[in-house]
Amino acid sequence: MKITAARVVVCSPGRNFVTLVIETDQGLTGIGDATLNGRELAVASYLTEHVIPTLIGRDPQQVEDIWQYLYRGAYWRRGPVTMSAIAAVDTALWDIKGKIAGLPLYQLLGGKSRERVLVYGHANGRGLEETVDAVGKYIDEGYKAIRAQSGIPGIDKAYGVGRGDTYYEPADASLPTETVWDTPRYLAFAPQLFAKLRDTYGEGPELLHDVHHRLTPNEAAQLGRALEPHRLFWMEDATPAENQEAFRHIRRHTTTPLAVGEVFNTIWDCKQLIEEQLIDYIRCTVVHAGGITHLRRIADFAALYQIRTGSHGATDLSPACMGAALHFDTWVPNFGIQEYMRHSEETDAVFPHDYRFEDGHLICGETPGHGVTIDEALAAKYPYDPRQLPVARLHDGTMWNW
Ligand code: GCO
Ligand code: MG
Numbered sequence: 001m002k003i004t005a006a007r008v009v010v011c012s013p014g015r016n017f018v019t020l021v022i023e024t025d026q027g028l029t030g031i032g033d034a035t036l037n038g039r040e041l042a043v044a045s046y047l048t049e050h051v052i053p054t055l056i057g058r059d060p061q062q063v064e065d066i067w068q069y070l071y072r073g074a075y076w077r078r079g080p081v082t083m084s085a086i087a088a089v090d091t092a093l094w095d096i097k098g099k100i101a102g103l104p105l106y107q108l109l110g111g112k113s114r115e116r117v118l119v120y121g122h123a124n125g126r127g128l129e130e131t132v133d134a135v136g137k138y139i140d141e142g143y144k145a146i147r148a149q150s151g152i153p154g155i156d157k158a159y160g161v162g163r164g165d166t167y168y169e170p171a172d173a174s175l176p177t178e179t180v181w182d183t184p185r186y187l188a189f190a191p192q193l194f195a196k197l198r199d200t201y202g203e204g205p206e207l208l209h210d211v212h213h214r215l216t217p218n219e220a221a222q223l224g225r226a227l228e229p230h231r232l233f234w235m236e237d238a239t240p241a242e243n244q245e246a247f248r249h250i251r252r253h254t255t256t257p258l259a260v261g262e263v264f265n266t267i268w269d270c271k272q273l274i275e276e277q278l279i280d281y282i283r284c285t286v287v288h289a290g291g292i293t294h295l296r297r298i299a300d301f302a303a304l305y306q307i308r309t310g311s312h313g314a315t316d317l318s319p320a321c322m323g324a325a326l327h328f329d330t331w332v333p334n335f336g337i338q339e340y341m342r343h344s345e346e347t348d349a350v351f352p353h354d355y356r357f358e359d360g361h362l363i364c365g366e367t368p369g370h371g372v373t374i375d376e377a378l379a380a381k382y383p384y385d386p387r388q389l390p391v392a393r394l395h396d397g398t399m400w401n402w
Contacts, residue, residue, distance in 0.1 A: 034090030090291025224254025
């Protein structure tokens, strides 16, 4: 079998997505997500200019060798652009392998470890009361786990607060929106929000929270401690993780579970975090961490240390990523939870898929491959719409971590 053609489809059915389509001489086609929010065309160009020409004529069944070729062979290793491009190829090749075998992807990985995948939704509101109500709506819809993000008095455009209570999309303008960050206000507010949520909804729902890289290690330790009475499922991205050692300090001071990894590209970004058991959940995902082939390596390594998976699943990860992720989650023995921000109806129409939501869980389908396709004619009706992620500054103008 040979790869005869490959192309990149960039479309914007409500938000931007980059998709790689690989064709073979046997008529089988596979797709992979290559979306990197706010940097879409960099990955599209990396694929079109540098990767696709090397794929033509190769045997699509050689998934591992092609991964190694694109990783080792590029000389310039790692980084979000390279690893998203490799992920797209890898995902499309696993999709094709499933179609060749006539099996859903989870079967190729080793079969089901569970019947369904626990997901968490992203509840948000402009202030405390609105956020508490938004969490209630998710509970009414059957969610067992909900991440709560709220607007904070005195902070203009806090992370995670959307337009409307279900969809959340931070990439909102062609040039980055300026937001303002205020750590003392946030540290005073966040424990009040979770106290109110426990007071209102009791011990039942799992509650999560994303700090979005805003704190120093010591501030993160303080917040983790303050949240302990409210029993969080996890506190996410408490401090930037370029310096993995920073998590030693947080870990020493709080038992609130820690989750990190949505911006990681390879196992090297989390090696120390995992080896030293500094986190509880690893959040790397298919599209940004080199596809199924590499994510499997990270998860197996994490399993040695009883660290579980909790893959990123924001709306900027396309249904093709979500489909592959759900097969991965169905197989991976050390599964924890899967993030699930629902896509818009336009997006769902461009990417027909066979996964479904039921009772707070997602269930992957039985279609051979990962079960997601792209309607290219429909995609062509939604041209690229340049959008970037916001930036954050402190009140005095200092650049901060968004
Ligand atoms: C999450 C994330 C997202 C990111 C977004 C960036 O946990 O869902 O933090 O909201 O900000 O994916 O493109
Ligand atoms: Mg996050």
